[in-house]
Amino acid sequence: MYDYIVVGAGFCGSVIARKIAEELGKKVLVLEKRKHIAGNMYDEFDEYGILVQRYGPHTFVTNQKELAEFVKKYGEWRDYDVTARVEIDGNLMPIPFNFRSIELFYGKEKSAVLIDKLKKAFPGQARIPVYMLTDNTDPAIQEYGKLLFEKDYIPYTSKQWGIPPEKIGASVIARVQIALSYDEKYMQQTYQMMPEDGFTKIFHNILNHKNINVQTGTDALDMITADGAEHRVLYNGHEIPVIYTGPIDELFGLKYGRLPYRSLDIVFQTKDMDYFQSVAFIAYPQANGYTRSCEYKYLTGQKVNGKTTLSIEYPLQYDPNALKGNIPYYPVINDENRKKYQQYKNLADKFQNLYVCGRLGDYKYYNMDAAIERALEVFNQIKA
Numbered sequence: 541m542y543d544y545i546v547v548g549a550g551f552c553g554s555v556i557a558r559k560i561a562e563e564l565g566k567k568v569l570v571l572e573k574r575k576h577i578a579g580n581m582y583d584e585f586d587e588y589g590i591l592v593q594r595y596g597p598h599t600f601v602t603n604q605k606e607l608a609e610f611v612k613k614y615g616e617w618r619d620y621d622v623t624a625r626v627e628i629d630g631n632l633m634p635i636p637f638n639f640r641s642i643e644l645f646y647g648k649e650k651s652a653v654l655i656d657k658l659k660k661a662f663p664g665q666a667r668i669p670v671y672m673l674t675d676n677t678d679p680a681i682q683e684y685g686k687l688l689f690e691k692d693y694i695p696y697t698s699k700q701w702g703i704p705p706e707k708i709g710a711s712v713i714a715r716v717q718i719a720l721s722y723d724e725k726y727m728q729q730t731y732q733m734m735p736e737d738g739f740t741k742i743f744h745n746i747l748n749h750k751n752i753n754v755q756t757g758t759d760a761l762d763m764i765t766a767d768g769a770e771h772r773v774l775y776n777g778h779e780i781p782v783i784y785t786g787p788i789d790e791l792f793g794l795k796y797g798r799l800p801y802r803s804l805d806i807v808f809q810t811k812d813m814d815y816f817q818s819v820a821f822i823a824y825p826q827a828n829g830y831t832r833s834c835e836y837k838y839l840t841g842q843k844v845n846g847k848t849t850l851s852i853e854y855p856l857q858y859d860p861n862a863l864k865g866n867i868p869y870y871p872v873i874n875d876e877n878r879k880k881y882q883q884y885k886n887l888a889d890k891f892q893n894l895y896v897c898g899r900l901g902d903y904k905y906y907n908m909d910a911a912i913e914r915a916l917e918v919f920n921q922i923k924a
């Protein structure tokens with residue numbers, strides 16, 4: 541018999557399972573609906589021998605030393621600086637937008653004048669949010685800010701969220717940072733790392749403990765019932781503490797309606813060449829349908845001659861019954877959905893033996909480091 545049931549073998553579920561097994565010495569059963577562990581971080585070798593991430597590219601970044609140290613306990617990692625470009629009007633520009641982007645947009649002479657104005661307007665500032673451009677009183681600086689919205693932020697966000705461009709509130713994007721130099725560093729976090737042998741291996745090591753049993757290909761909702769009258773969660777009729785990292789609405793039979801998500805159709809392409817792109821990521825705000833491509837060998841550091849695999853992301857609405865777009869990726873956070881989520885959360889809080897967490901349980905976009913942090917927080921509640 542088990543002491544705890546954990547639903548979901550992503551970061552949140554796996555980390556909690558490990559902590560319970562190791563620190564409390566209790567028996568844990570992990571139930572995972574997919575045929576594999578590692579949640580959205582799952583990677584595997586494709587038919588050409590290239591390590592790819594099936595649910596879209598992930599790189600581990602954090603400012604928190606403890607979280608970097610935590611994941612290092614479960615495998616080898618190498619430092620990795622993410623490199624990215626955006627294709628605009630046929631030019632590949634740096635992300636974040638920087639002085640090089642200004643040169644590509646405006647040509648030599650005009651760019652020199654604008655760069656000079658920016659240096660004077662924002663002395664000593666390495667990066668600023670884009671709204672500081674559009675809010676500036678100088679028409680040339682304002683024009684540059686508007687150009688970035690028009691060529692990149694608005695069309696990209698429109699595709700990502702399936703919202704017509706005219707309905708995109710500028711405030712959603714206003715805090716995106718641009719660089720006031722030639723700096724091309726994409727991510728600002730102190731620790732930027734990739735697992736030497738892939739993410740799945742890290743998960744294998746996290747879950748590899750004598751007190752943990754993992755059942756993949758198992759929908760926990762076939763075994764778990766939320767007894768609304770008694771406010772107890774039952775596993776095969778038994779009352780056992782349950783840590784649930786699946787979608788909170790599904791746990792309660794969509795009682796208050798379905799929580800919406802955006803999804804992605806991720807299309808893989810393999811090319812007969814060493815490298816296809818010049819960097820790991822390219823964003824395509826102006827392309828038809830797709831938003832981003834990733835070339836995996838850059839992320840993994842894998843050396844394979846004559847073959848390279850990319851994934852291309854096509855955003856679409858989440859529909860659990862569709863062939864494409866049936867994975868809930870990004871919660872659609874707005875007032876209506878926040879209220880709906882809160883109803884589920886209030887209900888979940890009434891259940892003594894239930895802990896709901898993770899990006900699907902909390903209906904919140906977490907990066908991996910935030911998912912681990914949340915897992916550690918929930919473990920502390922369990923321990924207490």
Ligand SMILES: Cc1cc2nc3c(=O)[nH]c(=O)nc-3n(C[C@H](O)[C@H](O)[C@H](O)COP(=O)(O)OP(=O)(O)OC[C@H]3O[C@@H](n4cnc5c(N)ncnc54)[C@H](O)[C@@H]3O)c2cc1C
Pocket residue numbers: 547548549550551552553571572573574578579580581595596597598599600601758759760761785786787804869870897898899900906907908909911
């Ligand atoms: C395209 C994309 C790219 C991303 N890139 C990055 C990145 O570069 N860096 C970064 O830090 N973060 C990134 N993220 C975020 C990252 O994926 C999340 O932080 C992480 O997945 C959160 O882990 P989790 O355990 O909460 O959720 P998940 O990984 O989704 O794990 C939940 C698990 O529960 C399982 N489950 C659901 N319902 C049931 C059920 N009924 N029974 C059994 N199992 C069930 C699911 O199958 C899943 O495996 C990205 C996300 C996306 C969508």
